[in-house]
Amino acid sequence: MTIEDITGRYVNVEIEGQTQRVYFEEAGTGRPVLCLHTAGADTRQWRHLLNDTEVTSEHRLIAFDMPWHGKSLPPAGFEREEYLLTTDTYIATVLAVCEALALDRPILAGCSMGGRIALQLAARHADRFSGFIAIEASDFQAAWYDIDWFDRPDAHGGEMGAALVSANISPYAPDVERWNTLWMFMSSGPGVFRGDLSFYTKDESLVERLSSITTKQTPVHILVGAYDLTCTPEDAKRTADAIPGASLTVMDQLGHFPMSEHPEGFRPFFIDALGRMAAAA
Amino acid sequence: MLEKIETMQSALGKSPQLTRLGRLFSETVLLQVDAKEFYLHFEKGELANIEPGPSRKTPWRFAIRTDAEALEAFWAPRPAPGFHDIFGLVKIGRANIDGDILSLVKNLRFFKEFLALGLEGGTA
Numbered sequence: 249m250t251i252e253d254i255t256g257r258y259v260n261v262e263i264e265g266q267t268q269r270v271y272f273e274e275a276g277t278g279r280p281v282l283c284l285h286t287a288g289a290d291t292r293q294w295r296h297l298l299n300d301t302e303v304t305s306e307h308r309l310i311a312f313d314m315p316w317h318g319k320s321l322p323p324a325g326f327e328r329e330e331y332l333l334t335t336d337t338y339i340a341t342v343l344a345v346c347e348a349l350a351l352d353r354p355i356l357a358g359c360s361m362g363g364r365i366a367l368q369l370a371a372r373h374a375d376r377f378s379g380f381i382a383i384e385a386s387d388f389q390a391a392w393y394d395i396d397w398f399d400r401p402d403a404h405g406g407e408m409g410a411a412l413v414s415a416n417i418s419p420y421a422p423d424v425e426r427w428n429t430l431w432m433f434m435s436s437g438p439g440v441f442r443g444d445l446s447f448y449t450k451d452e453s454l455v456e457r458l459s460s461i462t463t464k465q466t467p468v469h470i471l472v473g474a475y476d477l478t479c480t481p482e483d484a485k486r487t488a489d490a491i492p493g494a495s496l497t498v499m500d501q502l503g504h505f506p507m508s509e510h511p512e513g514f515r516p517f518f519i520d521a522l523g524r525m526a527a528a529a
Numbered sequence: 530m531l532e533k534i535e536t537m538q539s540a541l542g543k544s545p546q547l548t549r550l551g552r553l554f555s556e557t558v559l560l561q562v563d564a565k566e567f568y569l570h571f572e573k574g575e576l577a578n579i580e581p582g583p584s585r586k587t588p589w590r591f592a593i594r595t596d597a598e599a600l601e602a603f604w605a606p607r608p609a610p611g612f613h614d615i616f617g618l619v620k621i622g623r624a625n626i627d628g629d630i631l632s633l634v635k636n637l638r639f640f641k642e643f644l645a646l647g648l649e650g651g652t653a
Contacts, residue, residue: 392620402633415614418609474610477617483624 254298256319261344263315264337270345271319276304277461279378280354281522283311284345286384286505287448288316288398288409288441289432293359296511297518308523310354312345316440329442334526335451338365339372344427346376355525357518360479360504361448363470367487370468371457375511377469379467379525383520386483387458387490391449399439404452406434411440416504418475420513429508455490463493469521470494474501495524530562530597531581534569538576545546548574551639556632556642559592562600574639591628599623600636604647615644 256273273291273300283294291311298425300311313320316331323329342365346354356377358366363385370380379474393412398405410433417426461468468491481498486494499506499517506514541547551574558569559582566582568589580587595603595618602612611621618624626633631642 251622392616397631397634408637411641412634414638414641415616419613475613477611477614477620514615 252299253357254295255306257501258319259312259345259348261348262432263341263344266323268315268323268341269321270312270315270341270348271410272310272345272349274308274310276308278304278306278308280310282351282354282356283309283382284342284358285311285314285317285354285363286360286362287444288406288413288436289429289505289508290314290436292318292428292432293505294506295508297507297515300511300515303515303519303522307332307355308361310349310351312315314341316437316443322437324471330477331359331439333444333447335365335368335447335453338447339368339510341375342369343376353378355379355381355522357383357521358385359383359507360385361385361444363479364454367461367468367491368454368457370461370466370491370507371454374466374523377466379469381469381471383471383506384401384473384479384484385470385487386479387455387487388452389449389479389483392477395442395445395449398445398525399442405438406436407501409436410434412476413504415477416475418473418503418513420475420501421503423511424513425509425511430504432508455504458487459489461491461494467524469519469524470496471499471506471521472496473506475503478504492517497521530565530600531567531579533647534567534576534579537643538579540646541574541576541643547639547642550642551636554636554639556590557588557592558634559587559589559628561592561594563596564578576643588627590632591626591630593624593626595624600647604643606648615641621651 254273254275259270285293290313294311316322356366363382366380366382398409410430470484470488471480488494502513555572560567568580568587574650611617
């Protein structure tokens with residue numbers, strides 16, 4: 249029998265005028281690291297790093313479920329709303345959680361759409377953070393799928409989403425973690441993955457902001473898996489090249505959900521990335 | 530290739546979990562490998578019949594067109610990036626998927642796991 253060190257709580261925050269009940273988990277002590285999950289998933293993607301004592305001995309890792317995801321309920325009136333995440337709402341959510349939890353210039357680590365918003369925050373609110381680890385993150389790339397596939401009354405969007413995103417998981421990923429990763433997509437709320445992808449596949453506003461990111465005080469490190477079909481190493485390299493001073497590591501045996509699909513393979517890259525944030529400590 | 534597909538057909542027949550996933554899938558899929566065509570007639574998750582082509586009279590729901598070398602790489606235990614998924618093959622220009630793609634997507638887990646039956650030593 250083991251009881252993990254992760255603790256989960258709820259914080260009620262106001263986001264764009266609406267009170268939202270946001271679930272968050274944390275573990276460790278030290279420099280805060282706020283972790284953002286991908287589209288269509290939740291905090292559980294970070295379960296291994298939150299249990300990694302080499303990481304948590306010097307860092308306080310905090311991960312939260314975006315509203316509509318995981319244990320965070322959608323806002324009141326959701327039943328009359330089409331969920332479509334926007335850059336502004338996403339930024340407001342991350343900043344509101346930071347403020348509510350009194351996080352003092354945390355490192356921001358985000359994956360996929362979380363990596364995208366991390367770079368948006370690097371461009372627009374760098375003063376609120378001390379560094380950015382942008383995982384499977386890029387400026388923009390067009391969808392290679394139809395996001396409407398994932399929200400239909402005649403089929404299970406979660407099952408279809410999971411089957412599709414399995415294309416982004418490395419064949420090196422252990423089967424158990426591959427399926428744990430897919431389970432989150434299978435069990436996401438109706439229309440949520442589609443609403444996240446609306447942000448991810450339609451908002452190009454980051455492209456023109458990349459050159460304005462300054463990395464001297466707030467380092468930017470981009471990590472990308474070679475097996476990622478959605479944010480390819482080419483997409484990540486193009487993005488890193490456009491940010492003065494940003495660094496990039498390609499992870500040969502990993503895919504789009506590295507912290508979840510292959511935790512042992514990912515942890516050295518994440519620990520290395522944390523080390524690169526030291527300049528701003 | 531026909532022998533390979535027959536092996537996959539047999540493995541599918543021995544996998545009740547997989548045929549259950551495909552229980553609503555009764556469609557014909559065209560698999561084209563180089564110039565060779567194979568019409569795969571699925572019936573409630575079973576591969577009821579493999580009909581070698583070419584045929585201009587056999588209707589199909591969706592088609593996957595690729596080449597033997599790409600499929601061999603796809604069926605390796607640890608495929609190289611791009612060769613690790615059918616949509617990867619499409620992305621790297623080694624396969625095309627056309628027809629009713631939504632039919633494929635609605636049954637994507639079943640169809641991917643059927644294709645995985647061709648993996649070296651695969652048992653999915």
